[in-house]
Amino acid sequence: MSDAASASVRDLSGATNMIECEGVSKWYGDFQALNSVSATIKEQEVVVVLGPSGSGKSTWIRCINKLEHHQEGRIVVDGVELTNDLRNIEKIRSEVGMVFQQFNLFPHLTVLDNITLAPIWVRKKPRGEAESAARALLDRVGIPEQADKYPGQLSGGQQQRVAIARALAMEPRVMLFDEPTSALDPEMIKEVLDVMKGLARSGMTMIVVTHEMGFAREVADRIIFMEDGMIVEVGTPEHFFTNPTEDRTKLFLSQIL
Amino acid sequence: MTDQQTTDVAEPEEETSNLPPKVPRLPPGEWMKKNLFSSVGNSILTVVFVLVILAITRGLLGFAFSPERRWDATATNMRLLFAGAYPQNQFVRMWVSLGIVVALGGLSTGVWRAGGRMYLTSLLLKGYGVGGAVVLVGILAPFSGSARLSYFLVGGLLIAASFAVQSATDEDTTVGTLAVGLVGVSIAVGSFWVIPYGHHAFIDGAQVVSDGTVAATTKGPLTVMVILAVLTYFLGREIADRVDAGWPRKVLSLSWLASPVVIVFFVLRDPDFDYGHIATTEVPIFLAYAVGGGLLLFALASPRIGEVGRIIAAVTLIAAAATFLTPMLQVIRILALMLAVFALAAPTFSGNRAARLRYVTVWAGVVLGLLWLITAINSPATVESNSSFFTGGLALTLIVASFTMILSFPLGVILALARTSNMPLFRVMSTTYIEFVRGVPFITILIFFSVLFPLFLPENMEVTEIAAVTIGFTLFSAAYMAENVRGGLQSIRRGQYEAAEALGMTTAQKTVFIILPQALRVSIPPLVGQTIGTYKETSLLAIIGLFDLLFVARSLIPNQTSFIGSVREQLLFASVIYWMGAYAMSRASQNLERKLGVGER
Numbered sequence: 030m031s032d033a034a035s036a037s038v039r040d041l042s043g044a045t046n047m048i049e050c051e052g053v054s055k056w057y058g059d060f061q062a063l064n065s066v067s068a069t070i071k072e073q074e075v076v077v078v079l080g081p082s083g084s085g086k087s088t089w090i091r092c093i094n095k096l097e098h099h100q101e102g103r104i105v106v107d108g109v110e111l112t113n114d115l116r117n118i119e120k121i122r123s124e125v126g127m128v129f130q131q132f133n134l135f136p137h138l139t140v141l142d143n144i145t146l147a148p149i150w151v152r153k154k155p156r157g158e159a160e161s162a163a164r165a166l167l168d169r170v171g172i173p174e175q176a177d178k179y180p181g182q183l184s185g186g187q188q189q190r191v192a193i194a195r196a197l198a199m200e201p202r203v204m205l206f207d208e209p210t211s212a213l214d215p216e217m218i219k220e221v222l223d224v225m226k227g228l229a230r231s232g233m234t235m236i237v238v239t240h241e242m243g244f245a246r247e248v249a250d251r252i253i254f255m256e257d258g259m260i261v262e263v264g265t266p267e268h269f270f271t272n273p274t275e276d277r278t279k280l281f282l283s284q285i286l
Numbered sequence: 287m288t289d290q291q292t293t294d295v296a297e298p299e300e301e302t303s304n305l306p307p308k309v310p311r312l313p314p315g316e317w318m319k320k321n322l323f324s325s326v327g328n329s330i331l332t333v334v335f336v337l338v339i340l341a342i343t344r345g346l347l348g349f350a351f352s353p354e355r356r357w358d359a360t361a362t363n364m365r366l367l368f369a370g371a372y373p374q375n376q377f378v379r380m381w382v383s384l385g386i387v388v389a390l391g392g393l394s395t396g397v398w399r400a401g402g403r404m405y406l407t408s409l410l411l412k413g414y415g416v417g418g419a420v421v422l423v424g425i426l427a428p429f430s431g432s433a434r435l436s437y438f439l440v441g442g443l444l445i446a447a448s449f450a451v452q453s454a455t456d457e458d459t460t461v462g463t464l465a466v467g468l469v470g471v472s473i474a475v476g477s478f479w480v481i482p483y484g485h486h487a488f489i490d491g492a493q494v495v496s497d498g499t500v501a502a503t504t505k506g507p508l509t510v511m512v513i514l515a516v517l518t519y520f521l522g523r524e525i526a527d528r529v530d531a532g533w534p535r536k537v538l539s540l541s542w543l544a545s546p547v548v549i550v551f552f553v554l555r556d557p558d559f560d561y562g563h564i565a566t567t568e569v570p571i572f573l574a575y576a577v578g579g580g581l582l583l584f585a586l587a588s589p590r591i592g593e594v595g596r597i598i599a600a601v602t603l604i605a606a607a608a609t610f611l612t613p614m615l616q617v618i619r620i621l622a623l624m625l626a627v628f629a630l631a632a633p634t635f636s637g638n639r640a641a642r643l644r645y646v647t648v649w650a651g652v653v654l655g656l657l658w659l660i661t662a663i664n665s666p667a668t669v670e671s672n673s674s675f676f677t678g679g680l681a682l683t684l685i686v687a688s689f690t691m692i693l694s695f696p697l698g699v700i701l702a703l704a705r706t707s708n709m710p711l712f713r714v715m716s717t718t719y720i721e722f723v724r725g726v727p728f729i730t731i732l733i734f735f736s737v738l739f740p741l742f743l744p745e746n747m748e749v750t751e752i753a754a755v756t757i758g759f760t761l762f763s764a765a766y767m768a769e770n771v772r773g774g775l776q777s778i779r780r781g782q783y784e785a786a787e788a789l790g791m792t793t794a795q796k797t798v799f800i801i802l803p804q805a806l807r808v809s810i811p812p813l814v815g816q817t818i819g820t821y822k823e824t825s826l827l828a829i830i831g832l833f834d835l836l837f838v839a840r841s842l843i844p845n846q847t848s849f850i851g852s853v854r855e856q857l858l859f860a861s862v863i864y865w866m867g868a869y870a871m872s873r874a875s876q877n878l879e880r881k882l883g884v885g886e887r
């Protein structure tokens with residue numbers, strides 16, 4: 030728990046804003062999935078997003094790297110506003126890493142190629158450099174010996190760690206995680222969470238959608254609770270788990286804890 | 287899942303561990319009891335079927351081996367069936383063409399380390415089967431006594447030999463499949479030197495028949511081919527051992543792609559280059575494009591050029607389109623269009639100095655290749671024949687089929703991508719095209735391209751009938767290919783697109799590196815089916831009077847004065863040839879599927 034203490038009391042007041050959302054709204058047809066979401070995430074901050082199913086958590090973080098388009102409001106990532114300008118999108122995407130629930134590794138490429146493909150073709154890194162960086166990353170996520178295997182030959186936990194390495198290989202400024210452990214068997218969840226904790230400790234800015242309350246309590250600087258496309262409550266883990274103000278938060282916590 | 291690895295990781299040839307474990311085999315008596323005579327009904331069915339099959343076989347054999355059959359018509363016209371009216375004094379060019387294919391095949395087999403091992407017992411089982419079949423032929427066919435006896439002898443020997451080998455070897459002995467194939471081919475070719483099949487030929491329009499083995503002009507080159515295959519195989523293995531496997535494979539793949547062009551336009555047709563004209567026209571065009579275009583591309587491939595690069599590329603495209611408004615050499619226009627394509631693709635291949643230089647080198651290579659090809663096509667041929675094309679028969683069939691495959695595949699992929707793209711204009715155009723082509727009988731398209739298409743061309747452009755119908759075949763086949771590829775595209779999950787997008791890949795990068803490799807892998811079975819279809823549909827060339835294999839078999843040979851009425855023999859022979867090609871393709875695709883692990887996961 031010493032990590033938790035140090036993480037939770039981190040002073041981020043002087044840090045610059047990494048992500049700013051202002052009144053972001055999004056509709057699927059008539060259905061409003063995001064309702065005027067406003068939040069600011071500081072550099073090096075770790076934010077955990079909680080909320081019941083269908084509350085718009087995925088939709089929101091997918092808007093942040095433009096996998097979904099918002100219709101109203103402003104999203105600014107690292108000082109660049111997201112517009113429909115194509116080059117703008119590619120620039121943002123290469124600065125924002127994303128990890129998916131279903132891993133989404135490229136099954137026809139080896140682990141090493143999965144990781145080096147984007148650095149070589151998007152970042153224009155020489156192949157040798159990209160490969161040594163990839164091996165270092167595999168070392169960091171604890172599977173250096175799997176470089177030449179195909180994703181189908183790995184366990185779920187290993188696949189998700191490759192996916193994290195793949196996103197990190199682009200040297201992103203922000204990492205988004207959409208329920209990274211929900212598709213994993215219980216015994217593999219810890220190995221992925223450990224990698225994420227290490228990443229948080231190293232100072233990466235992270236937004237994590239998860240149902241892992243232990244992780245939220247231990248690592249998060251702030252917790253954002255969403256429901257029906259709206260941000261209902263924001264606070265430190267301590268505030269959130271011991272003394273939530275909103276009734277809906279209390280209800281959610283009583284169901285989940 | 288380990289199968290996936292075999293695509294890239296070469297495994298040592300002696301490896302036997304990946305053979306499926308042997309299924310313990312029942313003794314023949316018990317096997318028959320279990321599978322054929324398990325009940326009264328089953329027994330009756332078995333007996334009935336065996337009788338029916340025997341009757342059919344007897345009928346076929348009675349037809350094939352009847353003394354009335356004019357198989358000498360087939361034997362005499364081998365050259366016509368395989369190569370059409372290709373000039374006799376240039377015939378070595380045909381063998382060189384075959385040699386190119388054999389050498390590429392040998393090299394590829396070696397470099398990819400193809401071929402595995404099989405259990406000797408399963409080979410011996412085939413030995414028993416073939417031996418039994420030969421004996422059966424001896425029993426059923428309408429032979430004279432001595433011929434019958436020789437069939438019994440050969441079949442009996444085969445069975446005896448299989449038995450002898452089986453009792454002398456261990457149950458788990460394995461043999462290399464390549465070695466088995468080589469022995470088979472060697473026996474077949476060797477028999478040409480030993481067994482007196484007889485020697486039939488047309489010499490100066492007269493049929494000449496003599497006893498003895500087949501002509502030296504047939505068995506000689508065939509023997510050379512077998513030796514060439516073996517030598518190139520070992521050469522391929524040497525190369526694979528010494529060099530990193532990546533680039534020999536790339537070079538070989540490109541050589542396969544280029545081989546039909548080289549064979550048709552350079553080996554078989556032999557262009558008569560006008561070197562004076564080349565020095566004054568083609569060389570300057572090459573230098574202008576290679577150097578000027580190269581400099582432009584070097585600049586455009588800079589990672590820092592940004593917006594300006596896109597504008598310059600767009601201007602290049604407009605300029606290329608504008609060349610079609612004023613009269614000028616066709617090559618200049620084609621190369622201008624190519625340059626525009628390269629300019630538009632430059633950002634994808636941008637990078638450090640080495641990457642940019644590589645891009646420019648590829649461009650120079652493309653210019654050289656295209657100019658060479660276009661000049662060759664436009665030069666008069668030194669090899670000419672009196673038919674509408676310089677060759678015919680199976681050679682023509684294969685030429686049209688392979689050009690169609692090579693051209694319609696990329697076109698089909700482009701159509702499929704267009705049909706699934708977000709841009710409504712592309713989608714509508716592609717859908718319209720595909721639905722139109724699929725709604726029209728192929729014969730209509732064929733006749734259109736053979737008769738009407740030349741009338742639609744601009745005045746200074748001419749195409750031969752073969753080129754016109756090949757275009758027709760290509761456009762037709764592409765529509766079907768597109769639908770097959772689209773099926774593959776639809777099988778790719780959304781997550782793959784999203785993962786690629788989240789990494790900042792452009793649409794082109796996403797398509798080339800992520801989507802297409804997976805989609806095409808899934809589409810292999812229907813694509814091969816389509817390819818086999820195209821190969822067989824080339825027989826429709828006979829309808830518009832081109833001298834393809836079927837036309838030679840159906841119309842030419844049965845009209846020769848000595849062989850009137852031999853049409854059935856010729857059709858049977860042509861069917862066997864078609865079947866062998868189609869079966870080979872089918873087996874190749876099964877191997878490919880197994881290697882790529884299609885249908886697993």
Ligand SMILES: Nc1ncnc2c1ncn2[C@@H]1O[C@H](COP(=O)(O)OP(=O)(O)OP(=O)(O)O)[C@@H](O)[C@H]1O
Pocket residue numbers: 057060062080081082083084085086087088089
């Ligand atoms: N492509 C879509 N079309 C229509 N509705 C959608 C689409 N994607 C999401 N929605 C709706 O938007 C709402 C928010 O979805 P979202 O996936 O963001 O929820 P979530 O909070 O991530 O839920 P979960 O915890 O189940 O992942 C849901 O009601 C969902 O049905």
Ligand SMILES: [Mg+2]
Pocket residue numbers: 086087088207208
């Ligand atoms: Mg979700």
